[in-house]
Amino acid sequence: MNESEWLAREAAGGDTAAFGVLVRLHQSRLRGFLLRMTKGNHALADDLAQETFLEAFRKIAQFGSGSFFGWLSAIAYSRYLIEARKRKLESLDETADIPDDAPEPETASLVKLDLERAMARLAPALRAALTLCFALGLSHEEAAASLNLPLGTLKSHVSRGREKLAAMLNAWRNKVVS
C-alpha cells in the first residue's frame, strides 16, 4: 500500500488531517492538469480543483486501491466537463476541426509555449488523454479509468492527439522559418 492509499484509508476513517496531507501532496499536479484543461484559466482551474477535493472528501470511502491521483483526476475531469458544458467553454466534440491560426512569430520559437498553444487547440478528450499519459505519467489503464473511456478509445485518443500536435507544431515552425 502506498502513502496516498494509506492516507485515504485514514481519511475514510474520519481523520481530516490525513486528508489535509493528501491535498498538499496532490494539489500541484491536479491544478496543473486543470490549468491545462481550462487553457490557462487560473481562477476556474482553482475553483474546479477545490470542488474536486471537496467531492473527493465526501466520497473518500469509495476509493479502494490503486492510483489516488487517477481517482482524483476522474472527479476533476467530470467536473471540468460539467463546467465546460454549462459555460460553453469550448466544443467538447473530439472530432472538431482544429483552427489553423498560428501563434505570433516572435513567440513561436518558445517550444514550451508552442506546446501549450497547440494543446489548447485540441479537443478536451485528446488534451486530457495526452496530459494524463505523458506529463502526469499515468498508465493507459489508469488514464482510461480516469476519463471513463474504454482502453482502446484512450489509446486512439493518445495516438490521434500526438499526430495532431506534431502536425500543428510543424506547420507553425515552417511558417516561422518562411
Next chain:
Amino acid sequence: MTIDDLLNQPLASVADNGFSTRVMARVRAKERRKLLAVAAAAAVCAVLALLFLPVHAIGVEMNFALIQIARSAAASVAVAAVILTLLAEREFIRL
C-alpha cells in the same frame, strides 16, 4: 526535441499559496455543519420523545425492574464475578 520528449515534460509546479488551507477550511466547515445537523436532529428526536412517550410510566417500570434485579441472587453473583475479574486483571497487570 521529439514530440514525445515535449509531451513527457512534467507540468509546471503550481505553488500552494494557501490553496490547501482554503480547501481544508471548507472541509472542516462542511464537517461542522454535518455535526450540527446530527445534533439538531438528535435534539428534535429527544424533544419529541419527551412529548409523546409516557416518561413517568417508563420511570416507574424502570424503578421496579431495578429493584427486582437488585434482589435477585443471580444478578448479585454476576456483579461479584465482574468485580473479581477486574481485580484479578489489575493484579495480573501489576505483576
